[in-house]
Amino acid sequence: MNADPIDQARRLVCDRFPDALAAVLGGSVAAGRATASSDLDIAVLIGDKGETCRETIRFEGRVVELFIHTRAGLADLFAADVAARRAVLQSVYATGLVLVDVAGEAGRARARAEADLRNGPPAAAPEVVETKRYGLTNALDDLADAGDRIERLAVAGFVLTAAADLLCDYHQAWIGGGKWLPRRLLEADGERGAALLEGHLRLCTSGDPTPMIDAASQILALVGGPLREGYRRTWRGVVPVGGEPGVHLGEVSG
Known part of the structure; x- marks a missing residue:
């Protein structure tokens, strides 16, 4: 061509x-x-x-x-x-x-x-941020505990997307998918974004989840920290589209 x-x-x-x-x-x-x-x-x-x-x-x-x-x-x-x-x-x-x-x-x-x-984009609603925190907290627990390499890689993909979304929202920056995820992430926060991406690469190449867990935990700390007990959502009969990864009233973590 x-x-x-x-x-x-x-x-x-x-x-x-x-x-x-x-x-x-x-x-x-x-x-x-x-x-x-x-x-x-x-x-x-x-x-x-x-x-x-x-x-x-x-x-x-x-x-x-x-x-x-x-x-x-x-x-x-x-x-x-x-x-x-x-x-x-x-x-x-x-x-x-x-x-x-x-x-x-x-x-x-x-x-x-x-x-x-x-x-810039609108800030995510507090309820959405809380749900994303809860989902990322659960995923980081799973990432630390995962003994199966395939499961670890699958969880890492979710952690990358969820942490990137939270970091971009924290900076009121645009988000992206696919090849635009790292581009938007680095535009939003070069230091923390690079640490998250490098941690993901390290996990994929060596299997070591520690750098990614550390990088995602730092992002989580920016938006209120881990969220486990105390989280509550009421079913309203509508499944959200695109806004709240990782949490469903019928989904069990672990």
Whole structure:
């Protein structure tokens, strides 16, 4: 795959979205970190009669992630990203390469995205932080006691995600998943974030959980420390989506 990815993105938008109001290329290509197999992340603003959706296609041999939205759809997606504390689409508009900009539409979307990023995510509710503390406390106990290597690795993955989420919330910083977890974590707190990541790497390579337990325990101390006895939640008939890892009224630790 030797074609220039930016040229490919321009051709795709021209071919598929000739009436686009704005189009922005984000991801590794826009950041200058692209490899031969990197996909294209393209946000496309369309007219108000269109449909807001996400679609994955292949164009000229390259995988393309399309984020297609109307003006109202973009406002809804920005609000959802803020509520989820991820700001994925805001990052595309704020840092991406503008491919199409009709009557300043891309510029206005970028300004809204930059404002969201400056303001930061909302703080997690105290009840959510308490539940995350409880879940991380249980997981650290399990990590210290785990004799099975496979179980230890599984628990370590949860500890990494839960501790990273708490640390980012403590700093009112954006969170991320996948390759964006370490990036966001280090942006939020270079020292504690690096210690957590190094502890996770040490556990995965040597099996020693001690550095990771120490790093996660320091993060836990920032938000109130371990939480075991005294924790109580009332079942309200709704399973939370994305906000409270590790705790379910039907789940048993140990």
